[in-house]
Amino acid sequence: MTEQHGDAENRGARGREPVFLIPGGVTGLIGVLVAIHLAQGLVLNQESQLQLVNLLAFLPLRIAAAAEDIGLALPLVWTPFTHALLHAGWEHLIVNVAWLAIFATPVARRYGTWPMLAIFFASAAAGAAAFALTDLMTVAYLIGASGGVAGLMGAAMRFIFQPVIVGQDPETGERVILGRRLASLSEMMRNPRARVFTLFWVLLNAAIPFLPLLTGQGVQIAWQSHLGGFVAGLLLVGLFERRPAGAQ
Template sequence: MVEQGETPGQPGREPVFLLPISVTALAGVMAAIHLASTFVLNQQGYNDFILWFAFLPLRIVVAGSDLAAAVPLIWTPFSHALIHGGWDHLLVNVAWLAIFATPVARRYGAGPMLAIFFVSAAAGAAFFAATTLYSGAYLIGASGGVSGLTGAAVRFIFQPVIVAQHPETGERMVMGRHLAGFGDLMRDARARTFIIIWVVLNAAVPVLPLLTGTAIGVAWQAHLGGFFAGILLVGLFERKGR
């Protein structure tokens, strides 16, 4: 059975990459941007790059008095998801992307996968802005978008495989997995446990510095905002009768 968004290969041949092309391309864009920002730009160029393409909530505050300074708010809720602060940051997000973007891309195709990624990144930026509006902090990294793909995947990866019988041949056919409703997620032990652990771990991030005295550079707001955006968005791409 060929899932939507995948192209059948030639008989007897295995694909070179097991990831969908869209997932590989998105990871490649992230890597190319980080390579360019690391090895091509000087320090001033990098500072300007961050200023223009990272998400800076403080721009919302100054929008009333300086409209020109707020113009980057048009694209930075999305562009920040393609920028990373270091190779470790990039590699973690690419690995996370490969795990959760792959089932979403195979089920719905490249367009819906990218839509969930970027809209979830914007939702994560909104949550980030809600808690850092006056701090001057900026947001970079794909974690909000990948969190959205994680939330989207949670809606079906824990559901049992549906097997049907062909009405003429009697052959058993794998039909895929059901997209769980919100009530189903809470009733399913694995999905419920995953969601609870996700929420608790991210909600604990701002509390840990009070206990350890050490700040943790994790945009937990983007993780939570993106995750719940993905859970909600994925239903828009589900075809009736799948």
């Protein structure tokens, strides 16, 4: 976590905070999501929009249809990932972008842009797989970045509430803050804040399928994708962890 320490030194030397606190990789991903949504509304006509959704959205029915025509399964190579680039409307996009900025930022600062993107898209694919488990024989399709965002949330839960790591500067011998340690799953659940947040998130999404019983209306929320992405992020983040030099 030397990057964080260096940023603190730079801020102190300049005597002011940086204007943009969101890492460049996160800003770039948000820019891509916004640009695609703008293009859908301002550049593409209705027919082209439908073609784009057909090309990039994840449709579980293609898995079953592949038994009759293997060519129908070809989009399954990319749509578990590309569905995260599309959104149903501005409200859908804004909510996902807000959560993305919150949880992608600590992950990108800790591991860098490429690991953050790897967790995002791998979690989106895990969310698509979870969605397929319940909607395999329906015509429902999945779009939105929420599965990937949930994965970044799960990844962040492993360290944002944990104690900091204290190291020693090899030249001066001074004690320095290197960052927060990565907790195991059991350690994470023993942390009160991480446990409450995780249980609230899981129970909230698990309750979504029962909302129509109370409202009498269908709910267009891919709760399966949220849960699948969250679990994937929890498990994948350890692959990118490196023990800081000089940690005690």
